[in-house]
Amino acid sequence: MQKNASRFWMRVWQGRGILAMLLLPLSLLFRLIVWARRRAYARGFLASARLPVPVIVVGNIFVGGTGKTPLTIWLVDVLRRAGFSPGVVSRGYGRQDDEPEAVGPDSAPGRVGDEPLLIYRQARCPVVVGKKRVAAAQHLLHLHREVNILISDDGLQHYAMQRQMEIVVFDGRGAGNGWMLPAGPLREPLTRRRDITVVNSLNFPAPSNYIYSPDIFLLRLTGSVAEQLCDASRQIPLASLPELVSGRPAKIAAVAGIGHPLRFFTLLRAHHLRFTEYPLPDHYPYADNPFEKMDADIILITEKDAVKCFQAKAIMNDARIWVVPVRFAHSVQLEQEILEKCRGYRLA
Numbered sequence: 001m002q003k004n005a006s007r008f009w010m011r012v013w014q015g016r017g018i019l020a021m022l023l024l025p026l027s028l029l030f031r032l033i034v035w036a037r038r039r040a041y042a043r044g045f046l047a048s049a050r051l052p053v054p055v056i057v058v059g060n061i062f063v064g065g066t067g068k069t070p071l072t073i074w075l076v077d078v079l080r081r082a083g084f085s086p087g088v089v090s091r092g093y094g095r096q097d098d099e100p101e102a103v104g105p106d107s108a109p110g111r112v113g114d115e116p117l118l119i120y121r122q123a124r125c126p127v128v129v130g131k132k133r134v135a136a137a138q139h140l141l142h143l144h145r146e147v148n149i150l151i152s153d154d155g156l157q158h159y160a161m162q163r164q165m166e167i168v169v170f171d172g173r174g175a176g177n178g179w180m181l182p183a184g185p186l187r188e189p190l191t192r193r194r195d196i197t198v199v200n201s202l203n204f205p206a207p208s209n210y211i212y213s214p215d216i217f218l219l220r221l222t223g224s225v226a227e228q229l230c231d232a233s234r235q236i237p238l239a240s241l242p243e244l245v246s247g248r249p250a251k252i253a254a255v256a257g258i259g260h261p262l263r264f265f266t267l268l269r270a271h272h273l274r275f276t277e278y279p280l281p282d283h284y285p286y287a288d289n290p291f292e293k294m295d296a297d298i299i300l301i302t303e304k305d306a307v308k309c310f311q312a313k314a315i316m317n318d319a320r321i322w323v324v325p326v327r328f329a330h331s332v333q334l335e336q337e338i339l340e341k342c343r344g345y346r347l348a
Contacts, residue, residue, distance in 0.1 A: 006064070006281070013176040013185040020183045027183035034180070034188055041159040048160050049134045053141065054149050054345040055163040056338075059156025061188045063181070065259015065282060066171040067200035069115045069304070070221060072153045074328040075167075076123040078335050079149060082342070087147035089136040090116040091154060092129030093283050100130035100139035109308045114283060117307045119153060133161045149345070157187060165341055166194040171260060174205030195341060198334070200263075217334040223267055226300060226322035229309060238271040238324065245297045252276070253296035257284030257305050264302055267326065275300070289314050291321060300324050 012019050040046040058075065060066045072088060079086045092101075092113035103112045103120040112129050120127040126144040130136030133155050141147060152158070156166065176185040190211065197216040199205065204218060226241070228234040242250050252273060256264040257280035265277055280290070286308045291299055299321045301309065306323040309315045 010064075010173075010176075010185070013179075013183075014173070016177045016179070020177055020179065023183035024179065027180045030182070031180050031189060038159060046159070048162050050162045051134070051137050051141070051150065053147065054165070054342070055137070055152060055161060056149070056165040056167065057152045057155055057158075057161075057163045058167045058169065059152075059154050060169045061156065061186050061190070061192065062170060062173065062175060063185050063187060065263075066169045067198075067221065067263070068154055068169050069118060070326060070328055071167070071169055071198060071200070071219070072119055072151055073123045074219075075151055075338070076119075076125050078338060079151075079342070080125070082339050084149045084342070085146045086149050086151055087126040087128070087140045087144055088116070088119050088123065088151045088153055089133050089140060089155075090119070090127065090129050090152070091131065091133070092116050094285075095129060095131070098131050100128050100132075100136040102139070102143060103127040103129060108311065110285065110311075114304055114307050115153065118304055121307070122303070133158050137161065149342070164345060165196070165338075167196045167198060167338075168194045170197065170199045170201075170205070170211055171263060172199075172201035172203070172205050173260070174199075175211060196334075196337060200328075215337060217331060217337070219331055219334060220329045221263070221267065221326045222329050223324050223326035224271070226324050228319065229301070229306060229321040229323055230316055230319055232323075236322075238268065238273060241273065241298060250298060251296045252298045252300065253278055253294055254300045255280060255290070255305065256302050257286075258282055258302055264324070264326075268300060268324070280305075284308075286312055286315065291315060291318055296320060298322060302326075 041048050058068050058072050060068060076086050103116050107117055109117050116127050116129045126140055126147060128136045128140040133152055137150055175190055180186045197211055199218050202220055225235050225237055252275035254265055254268055254275045255278040259282045261279035301323055303323055303325055
């Protein structure tokens with residue numbers, strides 16, 4: 001039901017049809033509320049806190065997933081190579097506890113969130129989750145005195161935490177019809193200020209002028225190998241996946257419980273793979289085993305799904321399941337732009 005509703009609204013928001021037009025008055029009201037809230041923080045009517053280290057927010061104004069988490073992992077690496085000691089704060093999707101919590105090697109995804117756990121494992125830096133990002137940031141800085149720059153994974157609209165840089169991420173869908181919720185897919189207007197815009201796509205979406213930014217960069221997610229879930233030491237190039245199993249064509253399934261599953265499926269098709277698509281709702285918890293009765297010889301999943309699959313013994317022992325790691329391609333120009341903006345920041 002949730003999956004079908006999401007698809008329906010994404011279709012509505014890609015154009016300016018009758019339903020979107022009917023919802024436009026509500027969209028204008030929502031825009032007014034967003035403006036008033038932002039103004040209240042700017043004028044000091046609502047309190048915001050400045051942290052003792054610089055803060056970079058990686059977020060989006062398009063609802064759903066656009067690639068914030070892999071960009072956060074990429075950014076940690078860029079900053080570390082430049083001599084910074086970065087840490088990451090995140091909301092932690094689905095958390096019930098309001099208190100900040102450090103993510104560790106034994107953290108359960110149901111407790112800290114799948115994306116923060118993925119960041120911790122891939123970026124190998126301090127990560128703290130919390131509903132109130134200022135409290136989460138303060139907790140992280142208390143635990144890790146060496147951290148001298150913070151990245152907020154999401155939190156673009158969390159104005160209670162002041163920031164020195166904002167990076168807004170879009171994907172191939174661009175800004176949809178360019179309208180705000182509920183007539184369109186945007187949480188804030190396209191004209192909101194930001195320091196850098198990153199488009200996670202093979203090409204700029206059309207029309208590219210929907211994306212307003214003084215600095216806009218195209219960044220592409222790449223992935224070329226699959227790692228067996230039950231034995232990560234076993235790797236195989238995607239282009240070399242077996243075409244035949246027991247003398248018949250191999251049955252390949254691709255499963256993605258992420259915000260925009262089509263992005264994962266498109267990446268796989270770039271390697272000329274033929275498979276059956278199984279899109280799941282974002283943050284799918286894997287409380288059951290969707291692979292058990294799946295008619296497939298090979299099952300390809302995302303890293304975000306894998307952090308939850310590690311918790312289920314029946315899934316972990318399924319030798320058919322392979323994880324496809326993805327990383328953003330190297331971008332000297334974007335790295336230089338980010339580091340240039342970081343120069344002059346007062347470090348702890």
